[in-house]
Amino acid sequence: MSLTIEQIKDRCPRFRILVIGRRNAGKTTILKKMCNSDGSDLRIVDRNGNKVDPSILEPDRQRGMSDIENEITFRSNPLFVFHDSRGIEAGAEHDENSPLCTDSVWEFLDKRSREPRIRDQIHAVWLCIPMDNQRAPSSEFELAFFNARASPVPVIAVFTKFEALIDEAYNDLPEDDLSDTEKEKNASRDAQLKFDKTVRKAIENTAHPPDQVTDGMPLDLNDERTGCRGLSEATYAAIQDVTLSDLFAMAQRSSFQVGCLKVMESIM
Template identity: 45%
Template structure:
């Protein structure tokens, strides 16, 4: 299709702009939030097309030893500041937060602080591009907790979009099938 001259120039301008942005920020930065066992790691593995565990780097860029023997490994995985990278797709960098477990409402401040810092940071390569919020819908009487409602009501994420990922929907199918079979 032949574009009129001005449209062509605009398309070309956008293409060049996108190229420049990619140079400045080579990796797409995602914050994934969800309570323990919500399916966060599974989604990230699927996105990066791997079953391997990610590599985790602290804020100084040092890799954290994830061996079973290392007692800090579990904590390191859910420290929002740490960067998580899968070798199969290094174009993504993830930050992992267990969000708002019962009795741990302080996480809201941590997340607010992180989002704020990562949106205003001078270095564009440190910017956060999206938040993926995992909500498992399989076995919860209340899939959205009070703390989560607070997050949606209070935590202004500025220009960072929040995408809700409903996880474990397949298990809901299994439960419904079981129920239907019992009714027979």
């Protein structure tokens, strides 16, 4: 039986997402996009509800500054709350090829799945896999996560920085007299084919593949008004619980409305 909006908000006021990925994978960027925020309204509180300086999420800050228990929110959309795994590279220098050390992530997920109240549980995991990694598209280090064990909550593999694959495909195009537009179209097509044949296939062949995989669609970083449609659809499809999928849809709609307002403001 479906609950009313008030009943859902009463049971679980916020959709809680854990975002995993190495440094510079594009984690903060997708959170901002999802909430239609420019980042200025970002707020972090620690496990005791104390305010934390948001600059700890800036790309050049060292690991150890951030705690997976910290709650990240954006005033533009209070229906989402995020946790950031940052600092999971095993290498001291955050080498992009160093393996991910995900023990703390599994520990956190297990602990949260034992929380008696649905509002304290994690409702979905986004694992960000950047396509500009030197070893992309093999992404073997992130694949280790899917080989390790089954997750207690839905996992969505999110491919970030997809334009790196398109740039590569563009450089590999044969010499011919096509227009730039045609070339860009062909590069997009080739990048998608390569992605399907390599990354997507490798992920599907892991021991515990993700519940959903986002399409390889580059984010329009310059357009603050567009959300992450592919990621929203993949997340919605991965959620099994009716209350949680209703809550996610509500959170989604709220971001969409913020986006519409920004568009209106920009043209008035």
